[in-house]
Amino acid sequence: xxxxxxxxxxxxxxxxxxxxxxxxxxxxxxxxxxxxxxxxxxxxxxxxxxxxxxxxxxxxxxxxxxxxxxxxxxxxxxxxxxxxxxxxxxxxxxxxxxxxx
Amino acid sequence: xxxxxxxxxxxxxxxxxxxxxxxxxxxxxxxxxxxxxxxxxxxxxxxxxxxxxxxxxxxxxxxxxxxxxxxxxxxxxxxxxxxxxxxxxxxxxxxxxxxxxxxxxxxxxxxxxxxxxxxxxxxxxxxxxxxxxxxxxxxxxxxxxxxxxxxxxxxxxxxxxxxxxxxxxxxxxxxxxxxxx
Numbered sequence: 134x135x136x137x138x139x140x141x142x143x144x145x146x147x148x149x150x151x152x153x154x155x156x157x158x159x160x161x162x163x164x165x166x167x168x169x170x171x172x173x174x175x176x177x178x179x180x181x182x183x184x185x186x187x188x189x190x191x192x193x194x195x196x197x198x199x200x201x202x203x204x205x206x207x208x209x210x211x212x213x214x215x216x217x218x219x220x221x222x223x224x225x226x227x228x229x230x231x232x233x234x
Numbered sequence: 235x236x237x238x239x240x241x242x243x244x245x246x247x248x249x250x251x252x253x254x255x256x257x258x259x260x261x262x263x264x265x266x267x268x269x270x271x272x273x274x275x276x277x278x279x280x281x282x283x284x285x286x287x288x289x290x291x292x293x294x295x296x297x298x299x300x301x302x303x304x305x306x307x308x309x310x311x312x313x314x315x316x317x318x319x320x321x322x323x324x325x326x327x328x329x330x331x332x333x334x335x336x337x338x339x340x341x342x343x344x345x346x347x348x349x350x351x352x353x354x355x356x357x358x359x360x361x362x363x364x365x366x367x368x369x370x371x372x373x374x375x376x377x378x379x380x381x382x383x384x385x386x387x388x389x390x391x392x393x394x395x396x397x398x399x400x401x402x403x404x405x406x407x408x409x410x411x412x413x414x415x
Contacts, residue, residue, distance in 0.1 A: 141297050142368070143281055147353030150370055193370040195296035 135208070139191045140199050140215050146191055154188030157200045158220060182206050184229060186221060189213075202229060243411070244341030246402045248395065249387070252336040253309035255302040256295075257316070259325035269319040273312065274302065284366035284379050293366045293379070301389075306331060335395040339386040339402075345415045347405050348378060348386075358415060372401045 135148040155178060162174040179185075187201045200218070202211040202225045211232065212225035259266050267278045276292050278300065279285045284293040291303040304312060309329050316327050339347075349356045354369040361367060361380075368377040374394040380386040390398050404410070 144367070145355060146369075149353055193375040194368045195299075197296060 135203075135210070137189060137201055137210060138213050139194060139197070140213050141197045142191065142195045144191075144194060146194055150191065150193040152190045152192040154190055154198065157186040157188045157216075184211075184233075188216065243406050243408075244339050244344045244347055245406075246337050246339050246388075246399060249336040249338045251306050253304050253306035253329070253331040254334055254336070254389075255304070255309060255312060255316075256328045256330045257300040257302060257325065258298055258327075259320075259323065261298060261300065263323075265323060266320065266325065269316070269323070270300075273315045273319050279364075279366070282366060283364050285364070286381075293377070295368065295377075301330075303336070333392060334389050335392045335398075337388045337390070337395075337398065339388060340384060342384060343411050343413070344380070344384070344386045346411050346413065347402065348388075349414055350405050350412070351401060352376075356415065371398060374398065 136145050137148075137151060138144070139146050159174060162171045166174070183204055183206055185203060185205050187203065188198055189201055190196070190198050198216040199213055200216055200221070201213045202221055203209065204211070209232070211228045212222075214222050214225060257270070261267070261278060270276075270278055270292070274290055274292065276285050276287050276290055279292055279294045281297075282294055284291055286292075289305060293301045293303070295301050302312065309331060313327055313329060316325075320327075345356045345361070348354070348371070351371045352369050354367050355361065363380065366377060366379045368375070370376060371378075371388070371390070374390055374397060376388055376390045376398070378386055378388040388398070
């Protein structure tokens with residue numbers, strides 16, 4: 134069972150209160166992009182064994198989207214953060230580094 | 235233990251006289267907070283909380299949304315007053331009384347019945363008086379809070395009220411109530 138802290142409500146939400154939104158921090162390719170780039174943006178997703186950045190929605194709660202850094206192998210959660218960002222915040226990256234060395 | 239689950243089966247009843255007004259806007263704004271307070275006489279609640287005074291409550295729904303509970307007959311008056319007070323501000327003020335249902339739950343072992351059907355942390359130190367918890371009950375989204383340990387409130391979509399009622403009945407059948415808290 135996965136429990137994630139919603140950065141908006143401060144509620145420790147259970148997996149069943151959330152909806153998964155897939156990989157986070159995708160770069161949206163526009164009309165100038167090549168077919169390969171657009172295909173990558175639209176269809177191709179990483180499926181790592183290890184650290185992953187994901188989007189989740191607090192569907193049975195405040196209804197907001199947020200991001201999660203977690204590990205698919207050990208199920209540890211490194212941190213959650215609001216979705217209004219292009220890259221993971223330094224605090225979360227430091228947390229990952231601290232636990233992986 | 236003085237009480238056993240068998241003796242205080244909680245009961246659920248629709249509270250049809252409760253009106254609800256949805257309020258959306260930038261809740262951090264001083265103008266909105268002061269305007270709301272002047273009209274309702276209730277302070278804008280902190281994250282995850284509900285504030286009540288004299289039959290009017292304001293609940294925190296999300297960082298940009300509040301839900302105001304008041305007697306059904308006063309809804310129109312409140313909306314007019316808020317519209318006047320906050321004219322020119324970016325807000326959404328909407329009567330959602332017909333969209334949602336409010337249940338009043340009375341009796342003992344209410345925490346237990348809710349905990350059976352919801353993943354929310356219902357321990358006494360987390361779910362306290364004034365906590366407004368949005369979560370799920372069975373398969374549907376709800377929010378609940380309590381006035382007294384023996385008097386709780388639960389809101390859900392009106393179309394799902396029948397489901398809540400039936401699920402509640404099943405979870406409070408004799409011998410079905412555990413003793414967690």
